[in-house]
Amino acid sequence: MATKKKKTKLKSLSLGRPPTVKYTASISSKATRTLIRTHHTLEKQRAKALADGDDAKAEAIAKEIEVKGGLQKYQKASLLGQSNDRGGDSSKILMEWLTPVVPMLREQLKNSHPVRMLEVGALSTTNACSKSHLFEMERIDLNSQSQGIKQQDFMERPLPVTENELFDIISLSLVLNYVPDAVGKGNMLLRTLKFLRTTKYTGNLQEFFPSVFLVLPAPCVMNSRYIDEAKLEGIMKALGFVCVKKKLSTKLVYYLFRLESATTKRNFGFKKEEIRSGKTRNNFAIVLK
Incomplete structure (x- = not known):
């Protein structure tokens, strides 16, 4: 047997x-x-x-x-x-979106209250966000390629204990598509809630923060059997996010999701269900149990 x-x-x-x-x-x-x-x-x-x-x-x-x-x-x-x-670095798109609040970001920095960014899967310390000098940057990756990048798995990163350990924005640029299974992808999105501030922002900052900058290969959303834009935004809405900015290209899709109210749900019901058929479709999926 x-x-x-x-x-x-x-x-x-x-x-x-x-x-x-x-x-x-x-x-x-x-x-x-x-x-x-x-x-x-x-x-x-x-x-x-x-x-x-x-x-x-x-x-x-x-x-x-x-x-x-x-x-x-x-x-x-x-x-x-x-x-x-x-084709350049994806954070350039984010910096374009944040143009209206650059003066406020500078003011926050000058007053020793910088906007904090966690860049997951960081490959460089010289991308647009880093070169802007508008953020207090923390960069992590599984296999650090630079002195300014901490070698760490986001899924095993210790949870914040104090307010100072929370972030105003988390960058997941070409990271989610690397997670090996659909449940893991959902868990990563869910885990961002534990690292984002929930305090109120003033002025125009409240239009953009706290947030997740999500970048994916375009086929993950445009040609998947299991995910389309509506479902992706539905998943993020269930977590408490609203899409405030997006850009779609033939190669990449860019989203800025602002956290309105972190979910307290334990069951979501987003399964791996086919929504588009066809032999040319890929199997990118996000599951939130």
Whole structure:
């Protein structure tokens, strides 16, 4: 009689990522896109193998990822994708949206009450938000590539104890799509509530804060079997957010969700249900149980 395989619960982002290897060669624009797509596909396959309890398959996929350059090569490709000649850094869009409140951000900084930003999955210390010098920045990533980025898994980050440890804005730029399973994606969005301030803001600041800056590959929203814009905004609304800004392009979608009132719900009912059919659809999904 065959024994039932033990399933491995993906408790953190780090479980969905393989070891890293050194990589120094340059990457062309076309190769960059191919590398990122391949890396994401292999990561999803590895996450599924882990969830199914197939450790042998998961290990084989991890080795394949390592042969292809691992997380470090993926991050190099992502950094190249953020360079000016590859379309620029996504935080430029956020800074454009925040133009009306720049004077207030400067005033907050001058009065020693800076607006605090947590950048999850940070790859650089020189993006538009950092170079603006308008925020008190804290940057984290699973595999830090710079001295100004703390090596940390957001899902395992200690919860704030004092008001000073809370943030006014959390950046999830091309992070949610990396989470290996649909439940994990929902848990990440839910967890942002524990790190955002709930105090009232004055003037125009209340139009933008507290908030989550969410950036995803466009196909995650525009070509998924399980997610479209209406469902994404419905999920965020259930958590207590309202969409105040958005920009859709052929490659990326950008959203700024302001937190109006953090939810106290324990059951949400957002399942992995097909809302669009077709062989060309992808399987990006967010589940809030």
